[in-house]
Amino acid sequence: MITLKQHPDNVFVCDMRVGKQKVPVWWHPKKNAELQNRVEDLGVFFTPELRDRFELSREQADDILLHLKAGTVSEKNQSKYFKVKKFVQESLFSEMDISDTPNTFEINFPPGSDTWGNNTVCCGATNSGKTWHCKERCLRNLQGPKKDRRKFLWFSSEFDSDATLKEIKKDKYNEWFSGCEISDQAVKDSDHDTSEDFFKYEIEMKWEHAPPGTCAIFDDPVDAAEGLQIPIRNLINRALRVSRHKRTCVCFILHRIRSGAWSVQGSNSAKYFTLFPRSQKGKCVQFLNQDMGLTLGESRRMVADFGATGRAMSVQLFAPNCLIGPKLIRLI
Secondary structure, three states, rough: EEOOOOOOEEEEEEEEEEEEEEEEEEEOOOOOOOHOOOOOOHHHHHHHHHHOOOOOOOOHHHHHHHHHOOOOOOOOOHHHHHHHHHHHHHHHEEEOOOOOOOOEEEEOOOOOOOOOOOOOEEEEEOOHHHHHHHHHHHHHHHHHHOOHHHEEEEEEEEOOOOOHHHOOOOOHOOOOOOOOOOHHHHHOOOOOHHHHHHHHHHHHHHOOOOOOOEEEEEEOOHOOOOOOOOOOOOOHHHHHHHHHHHOOEEEEOOOOOHHHHHHHHHHHHHEEEEEEEOEEEEEEEEHHHOOOOOOHHHHHHHHHHHHHHOOOEEEEOOOOOEEEOEEEEOOO
């Protein structure tokens, strides 16, 4: 179950941003009424989507809501009443929806500047928000307590020109943030004679000598200079396998969920698979259905619900399996 209440058996899921404060969101392994989240108004559940799901007329929905608030049974709509009641009760255990508040859910780096930061694969179409999403997570770390700030290495074929990175490239972050353009033109303009040398000195050595806590972001490495693609892919796969032992982490950004050799290791080693349901609905549905084991109907509902409440949807692949968006968390 999802809860905001402390318990020694809880497992941390993410943070909820409430103003300037971060409130931890927890998963508890058993249903516990004392830990259950409360809602002030059950009416928040009675959306057009709920009416469609249970085939309710507006009159039936109003009648069922009235009886749920009163703690009585609707004789007129008894069958549908119990189905809706079960859905509402299960939702209070299995999800948190804060769409009616200014608060947001955040996946942040763990406390400490040298701790393992968890691996992430971020997949979406052009202009879906992939780079912005990853940059914002890095910025939250750098704008937080100094003792928790970690090093970031950003590799991209558009590093020098991507306006999304303007904020994080400011001088005040130079101690923690650095990057490298990995385009064909960057290799040609460098002091290195070959792409092999460029890879060795500009990418591999920086990563191999990175201190614990470092996060390397590979932004669309598929678009890197031709001579860099295979060595970068091998480096990413190796980094994903050993990152936990070195206390380093990798975030790499791809256009396609199924990117062959680029995505296989990520599927096995990443904690988060971040998708963008507004830009690739069909592919997101397919991933939840085929990779996470949800039914086709459940997958479609998940994508619709998360797409309606935010751009990004992070699938947590480690237990507890759940979906995390800026306004919605749901166990799967």
